[in-house]
Amino acid sequence: MDIIKTSDLKKSYILGKVQVKALNGVDVSIHEGEFIAIMGPSGCGKSTFLNMIGMLDTPTSGEVYIEDNNVTKMSSNSRAGYRLKYIGFIFQFFNLFNELTAIENIMFPMMLNRMPDSRKKAEGLLNLVGLGDRLRHLPSELSGGQQQRVTIARSLANSPKILLADEPTGNLDTKSSKEIIELFRKLNLERGQTIVMVTHSQEIGEKADRIIRFRDGMIEK
Ligand SMILES: Nc1ncnc2c1ncn2[C@@H]1O[C@H](COP(=O)(O)OP(=O)(O)O)[C@@H](O)[C@H]1O
Ligand SMILES: [Mg+2]
Helix, strand or coil, X not given: CEEEEEEEEEEEEEECCEEEEEEEEEEEEEECCCEEEEECCCCCCHHHHHHHHCCCCCCCEEEEEECCEEHHHCCHXXXXXXXXXXXXXXXXXXXXXXXXXXXXXXXXXXXHCCCCCHHHHHXXXXXXXXXXXXXXXXXXXXXXXXXXXXXXXXHCCCCCCEEEEECCCCCCCHHHHHHHXXXXXXXXXXXXXXXXXXXCCHHHHCCCCEEEEEECCEECC
C-alpha cells in the first residue's frame, strides 16, 4: 500500500507582487516501510514538499493522500489529528529546551498531550536511540549527533508511521551524520518505520532505498 501519495501537487507563495512556484505538479508514491531520500539543489521545493506531506501547510492545488485518505480535503482540525497520529518531524536545528534534560525534553510534549507513563516511555525511546546512559544530560552536555538523537526520540513519542526529516545531518560532522543514518536504518528495519529524508549529500542519499530528485519544483525523471 502507498502510505503517502501526491497527485499534481502545486504550491505557490506570494512574495509582494511576485509569485514563487515552489512545487509545480509533483506526483509521488511512497510505500509503507520505505526509506526515501529527497535530493536536489537549494530552492527546488524539498522543504515545501515535506511540509505538504507532513500537513504543516496546505497546497495551492493538487492532492495529498495518507493511507489513501485525502488529507487536503479535511478540515484543519481533522488534519491536525492526522498529523499527530501519522507524522514525526526532525529538522536540521534541534529545537531542544536548553534548561531541560534529555529525558525531560521528550516527556514535555508527551505531558502536554496527556500521555500516560511519560517517564517510562521517554526512557524507552532514549534507549532505542542509544542514549540510555544520557537521560539526565542537558543539551549543552551532549554532542550535536546526540542532540539530534534526542530529537529523533522525541519525534517517535506518538509512534508515528511516518518520519519526515529535513536535512537532519545538515548541522553535523561526517561521523555523527553516519550514526544518524544508521539509526534511521535501524528504525526502518526493526520497526518498519517509513522515513522521508531531505539531504544535500549524495553519500547519505545513497544509503536510502530510493532517491527522489527534485528540480525547479518538479520531480526529475
Ligand atoms: N514561506 C515562503 N514564502 C515565500 N517563498 C517561499 C517560502 N518558502 C519557500 N519559498 C520559496 O519556494 C521555493 C522552494 O523553497 P524550499 O521548499 O524551501 O526549497 P528547498 O528546501 O529545496 O531548498 C524557493 O524559491 C523559496 O524561496
Ligand atoms: Mg529546505
